Structure formats: C-alpha cells, structure tokens
Amino acid sequence: MKALVLSGGAGTRLRPITHTSAKQLVPVANRAVLxxxxxxxxxxxxxxxxxxxxxxxxEIQEAVGDGSKFGLDITYIPQEQPLGLAHAVLIAQDYLGDDDFVMYLGDNFIVGGITDLVDEFRGNRPDAQILLTRVPDPRSFGVAELGPEGQVIGLEEKPERPRSDLALVGVYLFTPRIHEAVRSIEPSGRGELEITHALQHLIDSRADVRSTVIKGYWKDTGNVTDMLEVNRRVLETLDRRIDGETDERSETIGRVVLEEGARIVNSRVVGPVVIGAGTLVSDSYVGPFTSVAENCRITDSELEFSIVLRDSSIRGVGRIEASLIGRHVEVTPAPSVPRAHRLVLGDHSKVQIHS
Structure with missing residues (x-):
C-alpha cells in the first residue's frame, strides 16, 4: 500500500505567513504540521x-528530504497548478500503479493517527473509504449524505444547502478503481477536478464506498484560529523537559519544554509551552499554549496562546495573545508621541488595532 500526500496549494487563508512559507510547514509545537x-x-x-x-x-523538499528521517521513501510529483484533489490522483497514476493507497492532505491534523483506519481498510478492502466528522457549518467542506444503514449515498463539494453535517476529513483510502473515476469526471465550476465528484462516480457505478465517522480530534490547519487550536492540543500532550538554562530569578511551571541552548532569564514561564533552541526569554512572561521557535528573543514582554516562528524578536510591547508571528519578525513599541499606528503589512494581511 502506498500513500499520496498533497503538499501544494497556496495557503491563502494563512497569508501573509504563506507568502514566504509553505502552509504545510507552519509549525505546531515547533514541528511542521506536515x-x-x-x-x-x-x-x-x-x-x-x-x-x-x-x-x-x-521548500518542501528541503524540509522533508528523501523521507528517510521519517522511515519513508519519498517520490516528488510536481503539480503545475492546484487543479483539485482528483487532479492530484490523476497525475500520480504512474507512481501509484495498481497499488491501494492513502491520500492524505498535508495540512490536516488527526490526533491518534490513522493506523486503525488503514488496518480496517486492508481487512475489508472496499473500493473507497472516507473519513467524516461532524462540523457546525459544513458549507466550507465536502459533505457526505449517508443512507439509513450508514452507507454513503451522496457527496457534495462546499454546498450552499448541506444535506448533513458530516464533512470529509482530509484522509481517503482507495483501490485502483479510483483511477477510472478521476478520468471520467469534468472540472467543477471552480475549474477543479473534485474528489467528491470522483467518489460520486464510484457510488453511481455501484462501487463499495464506505465511511468512518471519527470521534477523535481533527483540524484542517488552514487558518490562524485552527493553527492556534491545534498548537494548544499538541502542547497539552507534552512532558516537561528542561534541556536549556534557567537562572535563579526565573520560574518554570508545569509542562515546559526548554530545548538545548535556550535560556530563561528573570522570567516566568507557565506551561504548556515549548521554547526552541537558541531562544532567549528575558524579563518576560510566557503563558500557556505558546510555542516559540528557535533563535528568537522575547524581552520585557508578555506572550500567551501564540505561535512565534524562528529568528523573531518581541521587545517591550506589553501583552500579546492569540497571535501567529512569522519568521524574522521584529515587534517593538511604537513611539509615544505623536500617537499613531505605524504598519508595514504584507498583501492580504488582517490587523486588529485598539484605538
């Protein structure tokens, strides 16, 4: 059995971070989501x-390499334009051959992994198996309609009037029968080959399409709110580990991970928190559910429920919370007189200002 991992896409909902970084490599607890x-x-x-x-x-190839550090053998398949999930299957057919495969969206996060799902698929081997989860507003997802005995009877992509609250999670399992289906469909109104249309083609062809409604935690980390929530969930699983240095005037409380080379000086850190190698926290407070990557500087500031990417500095700005701060960012106080906001923002930025 093989896997097809989707790591393209523009990541527009995470701009401006994704103007300069792949969305699958934005870190959760200082490790890339991918x-x-x-x-x-x-x-x-x-x-x-x-x-x-x-x-x-x-950037993806530099981070992942040949896959050996994960125990994997990676083959890269270029997609010139993001033309849909079914298009990804179409261009990967030569690689996939006659093997069954898992298709995994690289920006999705499932607590507990997929081992049980893969074992179930191997044992029963339906033509396709999809994961579903209940969501409050399914209009932004592919949506499944189930029959009275739980069988999949219909699928829609981002419907205006969803027929259920069951959204497709970004993990799919297929036999080679999916290849005929993706060759048979036409682009949607969005100009993409939709995997929901390919699955519907299988259903209409009386193929065996099964579903599993997951009860565990799943997130599509496509926006800042979801990134912070996933970060929180992962940090809650950490064990305390202090490999860096803290001075006698500092206090670390709870599940704090301090990587080797990190330093805490005259500061208070309350976990769950992870602080990367080479980072200095001085005269500051770092509160729960915060990840600070390597080689950062947090000075005379308060930081909570946030993600700070590598090589950034936060100096003398009071309290920051619920924030995603990119790489090589400098956050400093504004001049006190005249009172004004001075901004340098990337395209498609969103800013909240307390006037």
Missing part, C-alpha cells in the same frame, strides 16, 4: 509515499 502526517503514515506501516508539490516544492 511532519505529523508523515509520522502517522509510517506508524501505519506505509513506507512508499508520493508527494504532490507545487510552487513551494523547493
């Missing part, structure tokens, strides 16, 4: 992985 998915595949006994890459291919 890495958690790759580890889930390896844990399920899958070693051969085809990875769909787009404009951020070079």
């Amino acid at each position: 890495f958690y998915g790759l580890e889930s595949l390896a844990a399920a006994g899958i070693t051969d992985v085809g990875m769909i890459v787009g404009d951020t291919a070079a």
Whole structure:
C-alpha cells in the first residue's frame, strides 16, 4: 500500500505567513504540521509515499528530504497548478500503479493517527473509504449524505444547502478503481477536478464506498484560529523537559519544554509551552499554549496562546495573545508621541488595532 500526500496549494487563508512559507510547514509545537502526517503514515506501516508539490516544492523538499528521517521513501510529483484533489490522483497514476493507497492532505491534523483506519481498510478492502466528522457549518467542506444503514449515498463539494453535517476529513483510502473515476469526471465550476465528484462516480457505478465517522480530534490547519487550536492540543500532550538554562530569578511551571541552548532569564514561564533552541526569554512572561521557535528573543514582554516562528524578536510591547508571528519578525513599541499606528503589512494581511 502506498500513500499520496498533497503538499501544494497556496495557503491563502494563512497569508501573509504563506507568502514566504509553505502552509504545510507552519509549525505546531515547533514541528511542521506536515511532519505529523508523515509520522502517522509510517506508524501505519506505509513506507512508499508520493508527494504532490507545487510552487513551494523547493521548500518542501528541503524540509522533508528523501523521507528517510521519517522511515519513508519519498517520490516528488510536481503539480503545475492546484487543479483539485482528483487532479492530484490523476497525475500520480504512474507512481501509484495498481497499488491501494492513502491520500492524505498535508495540512490536516488527526490526533491518534490513522493506523486503525488503514488496518480496517486492508481487512475489508472496499473500493473507497472516507473519513467524516461532524462540523457546525459544513458549507466550507465536502459533505457526505449517508443512507439509513450508514452507507454513503451522496457527496457534495462546499454546498450552499448541506444535506448533513458530516464533512470529509482530509484522509481517503482507495483501490485502483479510483483511477477510472478521476478520468471520467469534468472540472467543477471552480475549474477543479473534485474528489467528491470522483467518489460520486464510484457510488453511481455501484462501487463499495464506505465511511468512518471519527470521534477523535481533527483540524484542517488552514487558518490562524485552527493553527492556534491545534498548537494548544499538541502542547497539552507534552512532558516537561528542561534541556536549556534557567537562572535563579526565573520560574518554570508545569509542562515546559526548554530545548538545548535556550535560556530563561528573570522570567516566568507557565506551561504548556515549548521554547526552541537558541531562544532567549528575558524579563518576560510566557503563558500557556505558546510555542516559540528557535533563535528568537522575547524581552520585557508578555506572550500567551501564540505561535512565534524562528529568528523573531518581541521587545517591550506589553501583552500579546492569540497571535501567529512569522519568521524574522521584529515587534517593538511604537513611539509615544505623536500617537499613531505605524504598519508595514504584507498583501492580504488582517490587523486588529485598539484605538
């Protein structure tokens, strides 16, 4: 059994972070979201992985390499434009051959992995198996309609009037029968080959399409709110580990991970928190559910429920919370007189200002 991991896409909902970084590499608890998915595949006994890459291919390849550090053998498959999930299957057919495969969206996060799901598929081997989860507003997802005995009878992509609250999670399992289906469908109104249309083609052809409604935690980490929530959930699983240095005037409370080379000076850190190698926290407070990456500087500030990417500095700005701060960012106080906001923002930024 192989895997097809989708790591293309523009990540527009995470701009401006994704103007300069692949959305699958934005870190959760100081590790790229993509890495958690790759580890889930390896844990399920899958070693051969085809990875769909787009404009951020070079960055993805640098981070993942040949896959050996995950126990995987990675083959990169370029996709010139993000033309839909079914298009990714279409261009990967030569790689996938006649093997069954898992398709895994690289920006999705599933607590507990997918081993049980893969074992179930291997044992029963339906033509396709999909994961579903109940969501409050399914209009932004592919939506499944189930029959009275739980069978999949219909699928829609981002419907205006959903027929259920069951959204497709970004993990699918297929036999080679899916290849005929993706060749048979036409682009949607969005100009994409939709995987929901390919699945519907299987259903209409009387193929065996099954579903599993997951009860565990799942998130599509496509926006800042979901990134912070996933970060919180992962940090809650950490064990305390202090490999860096703290001075006698500092206090670390609870599940704090301080990587080797990190330093805490005259500061208070309350977990769950992870602080990366080479980072200095001085005269500051770092509160729960915060990840600070490597080589950052947090000085005379308060930080809580946030993600700070590498090589950034926060100096003398009071309290920051519920924030995602990119790489090589400098956050400093504004001049006190005249009172004004001074901003340098990337395209498609969103800013909240307390006037």
